[in-house]
Amino acid sequence: MAFTASEFRWDPGEVATRPGPVTFRVTNAGQLEHVFLVQDSTGRAIVTIPVLLPGRTEEVMATVSSGPYTILCTLAGHAEAGMIARLIVLAAP
Amino acid sequence: MPDRGETEHSPGDQTGWGDTETSQGGLSRRGFLRTLLGGVGATCLGGLGSPVARAQPAPLVLKPTPPEFFYNHGSNSEMRWEVMANRGYLVPNEFFFVRNHTRTPRVDPGTWRLRVEGSGVGRPRAFTYDEILNMPAVSVIRFIECAGNGRSFFEVAYGRRAQGTQWKLGAIGVAEWTGVPLREVLERVGLKRTARDVMPEGLDDLRVRRPIPIEKALAEDTLLVYAMNGDVLPPDHGFPVRLLVPGWIGVANIKWVGRIEVSETPLYSPWNTESYVLIEPEYRPSPPALGPTLTVQNLKSAFELPWDGEIPAGRRLLRGRSWSGHGRIVRVEVSFDRGISWQPAQLRDPNIPQAWVRWEVEWDARPGQYSLRARATDERGNGQPASVPFNEQGYL
Numbered sequence: 001m002a003f004t005a006s007e008f009r010w011d012p013g014e015v016a017t018r019p020g021p022v023t024f025r026v027t028n029a030g031q032l033e034h035v036f037l038v039q040d041s042t043g044r045a046i047v048t049i050p051v052l053l054p055g056r057t058e059e060v061m062a063t064v065s066s067g068p069y070t071i072l073c074t075l076a077g078h079a080e081a082g083m084i085a086r087l088i089v090l091a092a093p
Numbered sequence: 094m095p096d097r098g099e100t101e102h103s104p105g106d107q108t109g110w111g112d113t114e115t116s117q118g119g120l121s122r123r124g125f126l127r128t129l130l131g132g133v134g135a136t137c138l139g140g141l142g143s144p145v146a147r148a149q150p151a152p153l154v155l156k157p158t159p160p161e162f163f164y165n166h167g168s169n170s171e172m173r174w175e176v177m178a179n180r181g182y183l184v185p186n187e188f189f190f191v192r193n194h195t196r197t198p199r200v201d202p203g204t205w206r207l208r209v210e211g212s213g214v215g216r217p218r219a220f221t222y223d224e225i226l227n228m229p230a231v232s233v234i235r236f237i238e239c240a241g242n243g244r245s246f247f248e249v250a251y252g253r254r255a256q257g258t259q260w261k262l263g264a265i266g267v268a269e270w271t272g273v274p275l276r277e278v279l280e281r282v283g284l285k286r287t288a289r290d291v292m293p294e295g296l297d298d299l300r301v302r303r304p305i306p307i308e309k310a311l312a313e314d315t316l317l318v319y320a321m322n323g324d325v326l327p328p329d330h331g332f333p334v335r336l337l338v339p340g341w342i343g344v345a346n347i348k349w350v351g352r353i354e355v356s357e358t359p360l361y362s363p364w365n366t367e368s369y370v371l372i373e374p375e376y377r378p379s380p381p382a383l384g385p386t387l388t389v390q391n392l393k394s395a396f397e398l399p400w401d402g403e404i405p406a407g408r409r410l411l412r413g414r415s416w417s418g419h420g421r422i423v424r425v426e427v428s429f430d431r432g433i434s435w436q437p438a439q440l441r442d443p444n445i446p447q448a449w450v451r452w453e454v455e456w457d458a459r460p461g462q463y464s465l466r467a468r469a470t471d472e473r474g475n476g477q478p479a480s481v482p483f484n485e486q487g488y489l
Contacts, residue, residue: 007195007298031153032168032195050256054167076363077194077299 008081066091168193172263213288213355239264240342244487255487272318296351304360340418390418394467415469416449
């Protein structure tokens, strides 16, 4: 699942997937350093890329279960400026 | 810049400037600034009419930061200490380090306003650039230092990298700052006795903002600055107006200030809750802050030498500088043997509190590899410990 960071947003801003293992492929298309953090609905961090330099692409894997997740950049002020995205994991019917 | 002959200080005097000199100098300086601004304003405006004009894509830092003078870390440019070797007391604007949380905004001084508002003032209003310039001016010499200066040494000491820009010791500069005391502006908006927190906010695209207590806001040398070393404040350093909060961590000195909130209740921002706090198990969180919030800078010392550099052997005079957010430096010692033995360094004039002191020490340098150390003590008795506890964001 691909995400692109820029100042100050994630693209896509909202995405859905099925439960199970997910590979996050994150690219920094901006000029500033960013952080990629996925947290579940309780606010617990699931996975993170702590240093995402401009121009770089990094990958991390996580296993997600059904429910809403939030993706954000944790650097001071970045989420407030718009670097928040939603991931909705939909259980199979 | 020639060394400034400062007026005599008693040990408790933190102010460090002479009012009679500056009120005279202030008039001619304002005339000089207005002449400069005609050119600067036009350059800054760039044909766009909005108060904050940005081109796409904009460079993060506008002034040249060549690698022979700076270590470049993205939006941050760190001064190389060897640049200050045998220089005068002040850091020239072109060598002054740049710490940007985002990119330098271009601000039109003609349409810029400083809004001062909030529950702690009775007459909120906006000030124009000319109104700020027309207020009684003062000049002070003080350091501005990033809270993370020295952060890279946590990895050296602990084998564990602290989060943030891996500065060595070059995120510090001393300049002469000219402006109007913040108190002057707060009085004009009917500051209430119940006011408690004052939060300046920048016009950058993150709106970096951080509160200070009212007592610090009202200090004589807490200024709204518009000139740096006698020149109009450069864009990377906060044009048109920035805060100067002497002795405190760098982030308190908000650049490109556009708004000041004054509140009767405590104020919070990401920069005093999530960052610029001490995070490590021994520091207790004080919600909403993740840990104790940083205020006054601690002590540091640096040699005017290249990092991992080489110098010729022989009798040499080594020079360096030391500083403390708490007051004047009173003693500096240097060790050439990794802290086993220390010898005193000679302090040089001037020695301005919450700026820095230059010092020198003779060394009979025999060929070899050395780790040079310097430790300072300030007038309050604060010193430089051999080590400090690790904290996640790499402060102090």
